[in-house]
Amino acid sequence: MNIIHMDDFIIVINKPAGLPVLPDGWEKDSQYLVKMLEEEYGKIFIVHRLDKITSGVMVFARDAETHRALNMQFEKHEAEKVYHAILEGNPKWEEKITKFPLHANVGHKHRTIVDDRNGKPSETRFRILERYQSSALVEAQPMTGRTHQIRVHASALGYPLLGDILYGASETNLTARPALHANSLTIELNGQRETFRAPYPDDFRATLGRLKR
Numbered sequence: 001m002n003i004i005h006m007d008d009f010i011i012v013i014n015k016p017a018g019l020p021v022l023p024d025g026w027e028k029d030s031q032y033l034v035k036m037l038e039e040e041y042g043k044i045f046i047v048h049r050l051d052k053i054t055s056g057v058m059v060f061a062r063d064a065e066t067h068r069a070l071n072m073q074f075e076k077h078e079a080e081k082v083y084h085a086i087l088e089g090n091p092k093w094e095e096k097i098t099k100f101p102l103h104a105n106v107g108h109k110h111r112t113i114v115d116d117r118n119g120k121p122s123e124t125r126f127r128i129l130e131r132y133q134s135s136a137l138v139e140a141q142p143m144t145g146r147t148h149q150i151r152v153h154a155s156a157l158g159y160p161l162l163g164d165i166l167y168g169a170s171e172t173n174l175t176a177r178p179a180l181h182a183n184s185l186t187i188e189l190n191g192q193r194e195t196f197r198a199p200y201p202d203d204f205r206a207t208l209g210r211l212k213r
Contacts, residue, residue, distance in 0.1 A: 004196050009066045010059055010189070011041060014198035017055040017177055024052060033058075048074055048081075051148070056083070056182025057198035073187055074145070080186035083140045083150055084129070084200075086179035086207060087159040088169045090136050096126045100156050104147040111166060112148040114156050122146045124153040132211040135162055139183075151178060162207070175207045 002014040013033075015021075020032045037044050037060065044060040045067035061067035073079045101119025104112045113119075123143040130137040136159075140150045148167070154160055155167040163169055164178035181204050186195040200208075 002198075004057065004198060006041075009062055010070075011037065011044060011062060012057060012059045012185070012196045013037075014201075015050055015055055015058050015182070017053055017201060017203065020052040021046065021049050021058075034060075047071060048079075048145070050182055051180075053177045054180045054182060055198070055201045055204065057185045057196050058182070059185060059187060059196070070187060077143060077145075078188065080184075080195075081142055081182065082184045082186075083142070084181045084183045084204075085138050085140050085150060085154065086162040086175070086204075086211070087136045087138055087154060088134075088162045088164075088172075089159040090131055090134060091128065091157070091159055094128050096157065097123065098126070098153040098157060099123050100153055102146045102149060102152055109166065112146065112152045114152065120144075120146060122149055122153070124150055126154070126157075135211055137208065150180060174210055175203065177203070179204060179207055 004014055005012040022034060023032050024030055044062060047059055047061055047070045050058055061070055100114040100122060101116055102112050102122045103115035103119040106113050125141045127139045128136055129139055142149050151161055151164055151167050160167045160169040162179040163172055163175040181200055182198060184195055184197045186193055
């Protein structure tokens, strides 16, 4: 387990892709992140989540009071989450703000969809970081916390995440998962804003290397 920061109040980790935060579906006996952390460090409290397929920075509280304080920051959108993603296709824009309303858990695949009538207000801010021949590395900052928000908003713009077959991307041998990484998280601790960053995992870095070549 890659620990980014640990003290008496929080544990910040760089979550590997492919590891669920909680028990995954019917595989109740399989490994999951909370179980692994609690076996090593004792009781922890979940503050926010990442999809099983997503890598990157996550924070857990180690006591109830810290848990309440961090939960409040996330509920009020005071916690700043920044993701890096690789898009399929190369947008003409440099920056884009999307506000498609989203409706989660639709159909047998439990997809999130854009739904103007029943969707909840959602906002993601995209910014191009680097361009390649037929794809682009972007910074994505979700201003709301809907399920699969970045993935759906990117797809709705016509540029699904590389490898994200569920949301319209083509099959590819460049990545075995949707190319999404939680790059940094900024929260308030003891009256000060602190930013924690998670290095790219090997697969994300390798995909970028192939695209650059």
